[in-house]
Amino acid sequence: MDANMKKFDPLKILLAASECAPLAKSGGLGDVVAGLAKELKNAGHDARIVLPLYRSINREKYGITFKAPACVHLGGLESWVGVFTCELDGLVPVWLVEHEDFFGRGGIYDENNQEYGDNAYRYALFSKACLQLCKDFDWIPDVIHVHDWSTAPITAYLKTWDRVLSPLSATASVLTIHNIGYQGVYDASVLPYMGFGNEQFQPDIFEDHGRANLLKAGVWYADALTTVSPTHAEEILTSGGGMGLAPYLNRRASDVFGILNGADYTQWDPRHDPLITTNYSADAMSGKAECKRHLREQFALTESKAPIIGLVSRLVEQKGTDLLRGMLTHALEQMDFQLILLGTGDTHIQDYFSWLALRFSGKVGTVIGFSNELSHRIVAGSDFFLMPSLYEPCGLTQLYSMRYGTLPIVRETGGLKDTVKAYNRDDGSGTGFTFSEPTSQALQDTLGWALDTWVNRPEHIHSMQQEAMACDFSWDKSIPDYLRVYRQAIKNRRKLLHLESPTPRHKLERNFMLEGITPDIIIE
Numbered sequence: 001m002d003a004n005m006k007k008f009d010p011l012k013i014l015l016a017a018s019e020c021a022p023l024a025k026s027g028g029l030g031d032v033v034a035g036l037a038k039e040l041k042n043a044g045h046d047a048r049i050v051l052p053l054y055r056s057i058n059r060e061k062y063g064i065t066f067k068a069p070a071c072v073h074l075g076g077l078e079s080w081v082g083v084f085t086c087e088l089d090g091l092v093p094v095w096l097v098e099h100e101d102f103f104g105r106g107g108i109y110d111e112n113n114q115e116y117g118d119n120a121y122r123y124a125l126f127s128k129a130c131l132q133l134c135k136d137f138d139w140i141p142d143v144i145h146v147h148d149w150s151t152a153p154i155t156a157y158l159k160t161w162d163r164v165l166s167p168l169s170a171t172a173s174v175l176t177i178h179n180i181g182y183q184g185v186y187d188a189s190v191l192p193y194m195g196f197g198n199e200q201f202q203p204d205i206f207e208d209h210g211r212a213n214l215l216k217a218g219v220w221y222a223d224a225l226t227t228v229s230p231t232h233a234e235e236i237l238t239s240g241g242g243m244g245l246a247p248y249l250n251r252r253a254s255d256v257f258g259i260l261n262g263a264d265y266t267q268w269d270p271r272h273d274p275l276i277t278t279n280y281s282a283d284a285m286s287g288k289a290e291c292k293r294h295l296r297e298q299f300a301l302t303e304s305k306a307p308i309i310g311l312v313s314r315l316v317e318q319k320g321t322d323l324l325r326g327m328l329t330h331a332l333e334q335m336d337f338q339l340i341l342l343g344t345g346d347t348h349i350q351d352y353f354s355w356l357a358l359r360f361s362g363k364v365g366t367v368i369g370f371s372n373e374l375s376h377r378i379v380a381g382s383d384f385f386l387m388p389s390l391y392e393p394c395g396l397t398q399l400y401s402m403r404y405g406t407l408p409i410v411r412e413t414g415g416l417k418d419t420v421k422a423y424n425r426d427d428g429s430g431t432g433f434t435f436s437e438p439t440s441q442a443l444q445d446t447l448g449w450a451l452d453t454w455v456n457r458p459e460h461i462h463s464m465q466q467e468a469m470a471c472d473f474s475w476d477k478s479i480p481d482y483l484r485v486y487r488q489a490i491k492n493r494r495k496l497l498h499l500e501s502p503t504p505r506h507k508l509e510r511n512f513m514l515e516g517i518t519p520d521i522i523i524e
Helices: 028-042 119-136 153-159 190-194 214-221 230-235 246-251 286-298 321-325 328-334 347-359 372-381 397-403 414-419 440-456 458-470 479-497 505-514
Strands: 012-016 046-052 065-074 077-088 092-098 143-147 172-177 185-187 211-213 224-227 256-258 308-315 338-345 364-368 384-387 407-411 433-435
Touching: 012 028, 012 119, 028 046, 028 077, 028 092, 028 143, 028 479, 046 119, 065 119, 077 119, 092 119, 119 143, 119 153, 119 185, 119 190, 143 153, 143 479, 153 172, 153 214, 172 214, 172 479, 211 214, 214 246, 224 230, 224 479, 230 256, 230 414, 256 479, 286 308, 286 372, 308 321, 308 347, 308 372, 308 397, 321 328, 321 347, 321 440, 328 347, 328 440, 338 347, 338 372, 347 364, 372 397, 384 397, 397 407, 397 414, 397 458, 407 414, 407 440, 407 458, 433 440, 440 458
Parallel strands: 012 046, 012 143, 046 092, 143 172, 172 224, 224 256, 308 338, 308 384, 338 364, 384 407, 407 433
Antiparallel strands: 065 077, 077 092, 185 211
16 A cells, blocks of 8 residues: 555545445445445545445344434425444444335335336435435545445535535535446436535536436546546546447546456355355365256256356346347257256246246256345256346456356446456467357357367366456455555545635635535525
8 A cells, every 4th residue: 555545544535325234235235335445444434335235225234223313404394214233244334214104115226127206306315315424423424435426415515505505515525426327317306305405406416308317416526436447447538438428428537447346255265154954165175066956846847968048137129138138048949058047037038038938948057136145056957147238337247157156247337347257269278268249149150169178178177167266356466556546536526625724614615606506595
C-alpha cells in the first residue's frame, strides 16, 4: 500500500445496499456486499453494512436484535423506523432498517415476477434512513459506498440536504453500478416525497424522458463511480453498453473505475464446502465424480458417460436465454450431454425450461426457483457451466465454477472476458470455452467444441480443470483498488467543499447556484 493511501487509513466505510448474503440475496449483489465488507474489515478498516430488514430475514437465525427507533424526514412527514443489529460472520456490524409497510413483504423487489409499484418510495426511505442512522449513532463515515439504483439517492442527499451544516458534510460517496440495465426509473411524482424539486429534475440529474431515473442521479452526484470489471467499465462508456447513460458517464470518465469482483472462497471452495456431497481438491478429484453421481440421481437423469452442463441463472434476456432457446432443443437432439438448470425469472422462459425437462426426460433436469445449497451442488457436480450472457458486468458463478473444476462456456463480454481464459487447442491451456458473437449458432458451435474436447482430448480437459482450480480471484486482490477509489472520492469531496481552506457561506451558496441547487432547499 502506498504512502498516500496510508494516511487515510483506517477508513470508516458504510456499505449501503438492498442485498447482503446470506441475509437477503436475489443475485450477485448480495455476495459482493458481504465479501467486500468482510475483506475491508480484515484489512483493518471500520466497515459496516446497512440493509433493509425484509420479512424474509430470519431474525433468530442471524441473532438480530433491536437497537433503537429512528425518525426519517421525507415528503414533509416524519417516518419512524426500527433499527436492528447483527454481525456478519461475527465480524462486520450490520444495521437493519425495519419499516413494516415497505419491507414486511414476501420479496425484495417483487413478488410473482411483479415489481412492487412503490419501489422508488421504499428505497428513498431506506436511503434517507441510512444517513439518519449515522447521525443518531454518532458514527460518521469517511465514505458511503452505495450499490445500484436502490441506494443511489444517498449520493443526492449528501450533495443537497447534507451538504453543509451537517455531520455528513465531509462524507464522500462511491456508487458501484452492478447492472446498468436496472436504473430505477419511476414516475417523477416521487421526487417531492424524496425531498427534491425542479432544481434536480433536470436532464443531467434525475430527468429521463419525463420520469425520474435514480441511477442517473447517482452518476451526477457520486464522488466516484465504479463498476465490477475493467472490460465492463469500458463497455458502459459506449452507446451500446451504457443503456442510455453513456453520455453522462463519459462526462465523469476520469472518475469511473472498473474493479473486478472477488470470490468469497470461505463459502465457495470444494475442499471444505459443507453443502456438497463429497469434498475434493485439484490433487484429489475423485470427490467431484461422486458429486456428479449424486447430482444425476437427484435430478433423475439416466446413467451416462456424457458430461453434465450446469446452468444457474436468473431467467431473463440479459443472461442469453434467447440464445439458449434458439439452439438447445436441436443441441439436445443431436449432441451427447445432460443439462441441469436452476433459475427463476420471466414466466415464458421458465415455461420453456420446464417443457425441456419433459421433452428430454432423463437428459434434462429443471428446478424453477433458487436454492443456495442446490447451486453449490450443481457447480460441484457439473462438468461444464453455461453463461452465454448478452452482457455481464462481472459474473460470480464463473469464478465459483472454475474453483470447482467446472469449465465455463461463456460469451466474451464484461467480467466473463476478464476472467475466463479461452481454451488453446495447441497446448491444452485455458480455463473455459468462449465465443464473441451473440448468436445461437455461435453458442451451439462453442458447445460442440467443448463436447468434442471432452470426448477426444480428455487430457486437455484435465489440464484445464487444474488451471481453472488454481485461479485466485480472492477479494483481497481488489481491496487496494477500492481503497484508491475511496481516496479519490474523498479528494473530490474535499475539493468541492474547499475543506482544506474554509469557504465563506456566500461563496458556497454561489457554488450551489452554479450547480443548479437552491441553498434554501438544501440548508435545513
